[in-house]
């Protein structure tokens with residue numbers, strides 16, 4: 001279901017989707033258990049004043065209404081994370097309540113299962129208009145230029161990454177969409193950070209434009225929380241591994257490319273050295289934990305910058321060995337490029353005990369299990 005851009009429709013009669021939403025809201029209102037202001041309510045609350053009982057029931061009905069009616073906007077929904085996150089959110093909140101938006105077309109699965117609209121997060125007016133028009137209560141903002149691509153266009157990448165975040169924070173402050181998820185990255189760490197079991201709080205001197213923008217973003221998120229009460233939540237994703245959508249130009253992309261080449265060519269040329277260990281995570285674990293953080297009790301969150309997220313740490317040689325258990329003739333060669341310097345500045349492993357304690361971060365996939373699923377799913381995908 002594709003929505004037309006907001007601007008083009010602002011003075012027109014309600015679209016089919018809007019009529020559908022009006023009908024849905026109407027149905028919801030009609031089916032809500034009626035609060036009958038008869039004596040039984042007051043009898044059940046003997047000893048309390050009629051005024052207080054009324055306020056109590058009014059507030060309960062209001063919060064129930066708000067809970068059921070959560071409307072979620074995903075910005076950057078056509079990318080590697082967005083295309084899986086949207087589907088997971090639609091399963092939980094209902095297809096109609098999760099609005100997918102991007103500047104490029106979505107997967108068929110997203111297009112056919114719920115609302116999608118082209119929306120540029122850099123266009124503040126349209127973004128704010130969207131939040132108000134569709135009564136958005138939560139935003140997941142995934143739009144960014146990733147590490148590898150950002151090094152090719154540093155000034156543009158800085159502008160895009162910062163404006164995408166600042167527009168979202170400011171639009172949230174000015175609307176009811178007060179809860180925001182915005183991903184940070186292990187790129188916030190730099191060459192002076194302890195490389196092994198990197199703590200939550202440590203030296204942070206990133207030397208890539210992507211890392212600098214993520215660190216600045218974490219600071220701004222915390223600032224908007226402290227100053228304006230925006231419910232900002234974030235994690236420092238490790239490299240994410242998935243089979244559904246191509247990765248978007250990051251330094252950990254090798255860990256996805258290798259599976260496709262293994263099945264198609266039985267060999268892979270890696271752009272990192274064989275012993276470059278980095279923290280990685282299977283997409284299912286990343287999505288589950290992202291939603292877990294967003295559903296966590298805000299009072300239990302001791303951090304409003306970004307939580308470390310460890311996943312599994314391995315280097316290209318270890319990943320190749322895991323693949324060889326399924327494809328014994330698979331071979332790997334190494335030809336490091338400019339991304340080697342980026343990887344060398346990042347941690348090899350991460351300590352995420354604070355996230356475990358605050359909101360129950362936990363992962364299910366180890367290296368072998370992830371390898372098995374990746375090979376199986378990519379084989380299925382390529383044979384279609």
Ligand SMILES: NC(=O)c1ccc[n+]([C@@H]2O[C@H](COP(=O)([O-])OP(=O)(O)OC[C@H]3O[C@@H](n4cnc5c(N)ncnc54)[C@H](O)[C@@H]3O)[C@@H](O)[C@H]2O)c1
Pocket residue numbers: 075076077078079080081082101102103104119120121122141142143144145146164183184185186236237238239240241246247248249250252
């Ligand atoms: N994938 C990873 O391994 C990883 C690791 C750490 C952090 N992250 C972060 O997670 C987020 C999403 O990553 P991803 O891998 O899905 O990236 P991706 O490049 O695959 O997807 C990003 C999406 O944002 C869209 N986009 C770009 N500019 C936009 C704009 N102006 N308006 C609206 N949409 C726009 C792109 O079209 C793309 O579909 C990013 O913030 C990234 O920095 C990703």
